[in-house]
Amino acid sequence: MTELRGKPVADNITAKASERIEELKSKGINPKLAVIRVGARPDDLAYERGIIKRFETAGCDYEVFELPEDCTQEDLDSCFDARNEDDSISGILLFRPLPKHLSGNYIRSAVNPDKDIDCMGLYNQASLFVGTKKAYAPCTAQAVMELIHYYGIDLTGKRVTVVGRSLVIGKPVSLMLMADNATVTICHTRTKDLPEELKKADIIVASAGSAKMITGDMVSPGQIIIDVGMNNDEDGKLCGDVDYEAASAIVDSITPVPGGVGAVTTSVLLQNTVEGAARLNNGKL
Amino acid sequence: MTELRGKPVADNITAKASERIEELKSKGINPKLAVIRVGARPDDLAYERGIIKRFETAGCDYEVFELPEDCTQEDLDSCFDARNEDDSISGILLFRPLPKHLSGNYIRSAVNPDKDIDCMGLYNQASLFVGTKKAYAPCTAQAVMELIHYYGIDLTGKRVTVVGRSLVIGKPVSLMLMADNATVTICHTRTKDLPEELKKADIIVASAGSAKMITGDMVSPGQIIIDVGMNNDEDGKLCGDVDYEAASAIVDSITPVPGGVGAVTTSVLLQNTVEGAARLNNGKL
Numbered sequence: 429m430t431e432l433r434g435k436p437v438a439d440n441i442t443a444k445a446s447e448r449i450e451e452l453k454s455k456g457i458n459p460k461l462a463v464i465r466v467g468a469r470p471d472d473l474a475y476e477r478g479i480i481k482r483f484e485t486a487g488c489d490y491e492v493f494e495l496p497e498d499c500t501q502e503d504l505d506s507c508f509d510a511r512n513e514d515d516s517i518s519g520i521l522l523f524r525p526l527p528k529h530l531s532g533n534y535i536r537s538a539v540n541p542d543k544d545i546d547c548m549g550l551y552n553q554a555s556l557f558v559g560t561k562k563a564y565a566p567c568t569a570q571a572v573m574e575l576i577h578y579y580g581i582d583l584t585g586k587r588v589t590v591v592g593r594s595l596v597i598g599k600p601v602s603l604m605l606m607a608d609n610a611t612v613t614i615c616h617t618r619t620k621d622l623p624e625e626l627k628k629a630d631i632i633v634a635s636a637g638s639a640k641m642i643t644g645d646m647v648s649p650g651q652i653i654i655d656v657g658m659n660n661d662e663d664g665k666l667c668g669d670v671d672y673e674a675a676s677a678i679v680d681s682i683t684p685v686p687g688g689v690g691a692v693t694t695s696v697l698l699q700n701t702v703e704g705a706a707r708l709n710n711g712k713l
Numbered sequence: 714m715t716e717l718r719g720k721p722v723a724d725n726i727t728a729k730a731s732e733r734i735e736e737l738k739s740k741g742i743n744p745k746l747a748v749i750r751v752g753a754r755p756d757d758l759a760y761e762r763g764i765i766k767r768f769e770t771a772g773c774d775y776e777v778f779e780l781p782e783d784c785t786q787e788d789l790d791s792c793f794d795a796r797n798e799d800d801s802i803s804g805i806l807l808f809r810p811l812p813k814h815l816s817g818n819y820i821r822s823a824v825n826p827d828k829d830i831d832c833m834g835l836y837n838q839a840s841l842f843v844g845t846k847k848a849y850a851p852c853t854a855q856a857v858m859e860l861i862h863y864y865g866i867d868l869t870g871k872r873v874t875v876v877g878r879s880l881v882i883g884k885p886v887s888l889m890l891m892a893d894n895a896t897v898t899i900c901h902t903r904t905k906d907l908p909e910e911l912k913k914a915d916i917i918v919a920s921a922g923s924a925k926m927i928t929g930d931m932v933s934p935g936q937i938i939i940d941v942g943m944n945n946d947e948d949g950k951l952c953g954d955v956d957y958e959a960a961s962a963i964v965d966s967i968t969p970v971p972g973g974v975g976a977v978t979t980s981v982l983l984q985n986t987v988e989g990a991a992r993l994n995n996g997k998l
Contacts, residue, residue: 537836549839550835550836550839551822551835551839553838553839553842553843554834554835554836554838554842556842557838557839557841557842557880557884558838559880584903585903585904585905586905587905593891595842595843595844599888602899603884606878606899606901609901609903611898611899611900611901611903611904611905611910612898612899613897613898613899614887614891614896614897614898616891616894616896618869618870618894618896619870619896620870620871620872620896625896
């Protein structure tokens with residue numbers, strides 16, 4: 429059994445991004461991420477700590493803009509506008525979901541496509557649907573693809589079963605897997621016979637967000653499992669959508685949780701922030 | 714075996730659209746489609762004749778804007794701009810593919826979302842990806858959904874195999890089927906074992922664009938087949954992606970070609986043009 433760890437993937441992406449940052453800085457261009465956070469949800473704070481660590485390792489600028497949880501729509505939109513218009517910002521990440529009284533609709537249509545490094549805006553969502561290579565995908569979905577590519581997993585003709593149809597993982601990753609010539613089946617809560625759909629897969633991408641829902645008896649020898657889940661088990665311990673202990677004894681290879689896809693996400697965010705700086709300064713290069 | 718004919722579906726949509734046109738006209742609103750055609754490809758002309766017939770039946774205005782095949786990008790964009798800005802136009806259809814020297818990129822980003830009744834623009838493509846109910850889908854993909862709904866085919870938990878991953882049918886119809894709770898598998902030219910993927914399906918949506926590629930031995934009793942193909946067979950006769958003669962003796966129900974999905978498309982175009990007028994005049998209603 430091969431453990432598909434995220435760290436070497438992330439290190440590889442980070443090393444390339446660092447080189448590119450040096451190159452851009454030598455031309456007077458300084459990539460910088462703006463993180464917009466409303467309130468202080470523990471999930472957001474944990475992700476933010478990961479981002480800060482990654483960006484500091486790579487020598488990339490960042491700035492966190494925090495708004496109180498009870499801020500107005502006007503507060504949020506103004507905070508966003510300022511970053512969207514600021515030439516020194518090359519990527520904007522807005523933590524979602526937003527509190528219920530706020531809408532992301534204005535941001536979705538107004539965000540500069542070059543700065544929309546987590547694919548929350550119309551332009552990148554449409555481009556992802558169309559299959560334009562230039563589209564930024566949501567960072568976690570892109571992290572799945574980076575991991576697959578890093579470990580040399582050929583997708584052509586492979587049967588991939590994706591569990592979950594969310595906007596940030598299930599849907600975009602399905603489109604990207606298909607663009608790489610996989611035969612994709614997308615399962616969800618209304619799928620009738622999930623074990624059957626899993627059994628026939630060469631590769632399983634688990635992104636349902638339900639702790640250990642994929643049990644040992646649902647997986648088969650030879651399979652590759654990418655577990656995107658980030659859940660807490662009954663003891664409050666971080667775990668994936670797959671019962672790792674049971675599955676790892678059966679399948680060919682599997683990503684651990686933690687230490688798998690989740691470890692790659694912040695490096696994709698870094699990569700895209702650097703790419704954003706290059707795109708925004710295309711005229712100057 | 715039930716033949717799933719398009720005519721009653723189209724008639725039903727057309728009747729509703731006609732009623733709505735009367736209602737809108739009584740408020741001084743006049744839906745109108747602008748068809749922009751570059752050159753005179755036989756396929757485009759055939760579709761155009763179908764559109765004219767449908768719109769005349771329904772009492773809906775339309776106008777065809779023809780540009781010579783060797784027109785410039787500026788000619789095309791100006792022709793489009795005029796329709797996009799003209800308040801009397803509520804829907805814009807641009808025949809595609811465009812000649813190779815022309816790009817649809819400007820139109821794609823500039824089209825008024827309310828007039829983008831065939832989903833060529835960013836806003837509707839992104840909305841389709843996100844799953845916003847308000848999105849216009851490409852007319853043929855929407856025609857598949859209208860046919861499925863008209864015949865009372867419940868999609869929840871059903872296994873649907875879609876053959877073809879095109880931007881106008883395969884991809885959008887897969888997203889819409891999934892939104893209706895089907896478990897969707899998307900096959901294409903790189904799929905390894907197409908007969909196997911077809912065998913396990915409850916419903917097959919054939920949109921590969923390859924004459925009679927789905928043969929009798931690939932289908933099973935009980936299946937529902939939606940054939941979106943519009944091809945010419947070896948005798949030059951119009952045929953679908955499915956060998957109708959062979960398949961119809963086996964499956965539960967199937968759409969004929971011609972007379973199936975193709976017969977519904979122009980009624981969807983009509984429906985969307987009327988919807989466009991209502992949306993554009995929302996303030997006035």
